[in-house]
Amino acid sequence: MATKLHGGFFHSTLRKLQEQNVQIHPHNLMYPLFLVENDDAVQPIPSMPRISRLGINEAKKHLEPLVADGLESILLFGVIETLPKDSNGSSADSKENPVIRALPKLREWFPNLLIACDVCLCPYTDHGHCGIMNETGIDNEASIRRLADISISYALAGAHIVAPSDMMDNRIGAIKQALISHGLEKKVSLLSYAVKFASSFYGPFRDAAKSAPSFGDRRCYQLPSGSKGLAARAAQRDVEEGADMLMVKPGLPYLDIVRQTKDMFPNFPLFVYHVSGEYAMLHHAAANGALNFEAALKEVLTSMRRAGADCIITYYTPQILALIKAKSL
Numbered sequence: 001m002a003t004k005l006h007g008g009f010f011h012s013t014l015r016k017l018q019e020q021n022v023q024i025h026p027h028n029l030m031y032p033l034f035l036v037e038n039d040d041a042v043q044p045i046p047s048m049p050r051i052s053r054l055g056i057n058e059a060k061k062h063l064e065p066l067v068a069d070g071l072e073s074i075l076l077f078g079v080i081e082t083l084p085k086d087s088n089g090s091s092a093d094s095k096e097n098p099v100i101r102a103l104p105k106l107r108e109w110f111p112n113l114l115i116a117c118d119v120c121l122c123p124y125t126d127h128g129h130c131g132i133m134n135e136t137g138i139d140n141e142a143s144i145r146r147l148a149d150i151s152i153s154y155a156l157a158g159a160h161i162v163a164p165s166d167m168m169d170n171r172i173g174a175i176k177q178a179l180i181s182h183g184l185e186k187k188v189s190l191l192s193y194a195v196k197f198a199s200s201f202y203g204p205f206r207d208a209a210k211s212a213p214s215f216g217d218r219r220c221y222q223l224p225s226g227s228k229g230l231a232a233r234a235a236q237r238d239v240e241e242g243a244d245m246l247m248v249k250p251g252l253p254y255l256d257i258v259r260q261t262k263d264m265f266p267n268f269p270l271f272v273y274h275v276s277g278e279y280a281m282l283h284h285a286a287a288n289g290a291l292n293f294e295a296a297l298k299e300v301l302t303s304m305r306r307a308g309a310d311c312i313i314t315y316y317t318p319q320i321l322a323l324i325k326a327k328s329l
């Protein structure tokens with residue numbers, strides 16, 4: 001007679017033993033921050049309730065209690081308003097760039113905090129695309145050279161991790177080579193947004209980062225949502241080109257790809273980005289009484305860990321740290 005598979009697991013502790021590597025510790029979380037030029041600004045983002053773009057002084061105030069609650073890592077995005085946007089994305093690494101200015105201060109104020117910088121051109125180009133354009137479209141060579149230069153600027157300003165999100169072909173190789181030629185490859189880690197899909201779930205972010213493309217879309221450099229093989233090849237290529245860590249993005253709709261990527265590269269830390277649209281979706285569903293916020297958030301995190309994520313990049317990090325502190329996660 002067949003034994004009932006779950007017959008012996010009647011006690012909640014025994015049931016918990018069936019969950020492997022799904023716990024959430026502070027080091028499993030990375031918190032994205034939007035930094036603006038005006039040091040004292042607090043700019044609420046309407047499409048991302050409870051999230052604001054911050055000037056560096058406000059970012060300090062915002063981070064202090066979170067670091068006290070165990071926050072271990074952040075991901076920085078620069079958003080510009082008065083600095084110029086041009087075809088070369090010159091403001092991405094100018095002296096006045098909010099991320100470049102914030103890095104040394106954050107390193108000084110929070111010496112133990114791990115700091116990653118998103119590397120992309122879309123917040124800084126006049127057309128809002130993630131690369132340099134020529135008459136026919138993206139100029140790949142020029143784009144990856146520019147992305148490598150920006151990465152070096154962030155590294156020299158104090159970033160521990162550079163995380164290119166642009167999806168230009170072969171930018172990982174170009175950035176890795178640049179890190180090596182500056183002697184930075186052992187001090188700065190390269191986190192590739194390796195498997196980034198062209199997704200409608202980025203909607204609120206483009207509002208937050210003021211980075212929506214002024215024409216066209218990103219389908220010729222981000223991955224089509226149905227592609228599994230291309231996702232595998234993108235991760236493979238980035239590993240071969242020298243990525244230290246990989247990311248899948250968005251999260252929930254792509255957990256099969258998270259699992260596939262982890263199975264392909266079990267020895268590489270895998271990040272999953274619970275993106276702005278996922279953030280907004282959960283917020284609005286809970287705010288309208290459709291589901292219980294805390295229970296749903298825990299389920300999302302558990303599912304991401306189960307699928308193979310080592311680190312979850314999420315705007316809900318403050319709430320999750322509070323749950324960890326209250327021992328209810």
Ligand code: PBG
Binds near residue numbers: 120201
């Ligand atoms: C920039 C970038 C995007 C996100 C992270 N980096 C937007 C995009 O590619 O369109 C999305 C993050 C989010 O939605 O939370 N290239």
